[in-house]
Each structure stands twice: as C-alpha cells, then as structure tokens.
Amino acid sequence: MSIYGIVVLFILNRPVTVDNAGGLFGIGVGSGLAFLISAIYQGQACASAIAGAKAKPEIFGLSLAPAAIVEGFAVFAFVFALVAAGGLP
Numbered sequence: 001m002s003i004y005g006i007v008v009l010f011i012l013n014r015p016v017t018v019d020n021a022g023g024l025f026g027i028g029v030g031s032g033l034a035f036l037i038s039a040i041y042q043g044q045a046c047a048s049a050i051a052g053a054k055a056k057p058e059i060f061g062l063s064l065a066p067a068a069i070v071e072g073f074a075v076f077a078f079v080f081a082l083v084a085a086g087g088l089p
Helices: 002-012 021-055 057-063 065-086
Strands: none
Touching: 002 021, 002 065, 021 057, 021 065, 057 065
C-alpha cells in the first residue's frame, strides 16, 4: 500500500492554486484514508489466514483469497486517484 501512496504523492506534487487546491486535498486525503482502511483489513485478513492455516494447513492457499480481494479495493482507490489527478488543472 505504501507504494500506491508514494505514487499518488508524486502525481499530486504540483503547484497549489485556488483552482486545484480542493481537488488536491480531496484526492490526497480520500486516497490516503482508503489505503489506510484497506491496509488494516488486509492485515486482519492475513492474520486470520495464518491462524486458520495453523489449525488446518491445507487451506493456506484458499485463505489468502480474502487478502487479495482487499488489495483489489486499494488498487481501485489508486486508479481512481490517478484518473482524478489527471483531470485537475
């Protein structure tokens, strides 16, 4: 997730004007919160996968699917931030 945040930071690194200040703020805070929440839930999903695999090792591969789904939400937030940043003046 931190890679996504760094890329968004570099995309939003531009002079702040009256026209783009709100957009920069909204994209930065919105994508940052989305990455934060996604990281928390991905950590919980991975911890559950480890706990489940401890009891039943044959389900380890299947138990990682929820973590991949949560990562997908972070990717959607990342793509949205890139597309929205492209439309700023």
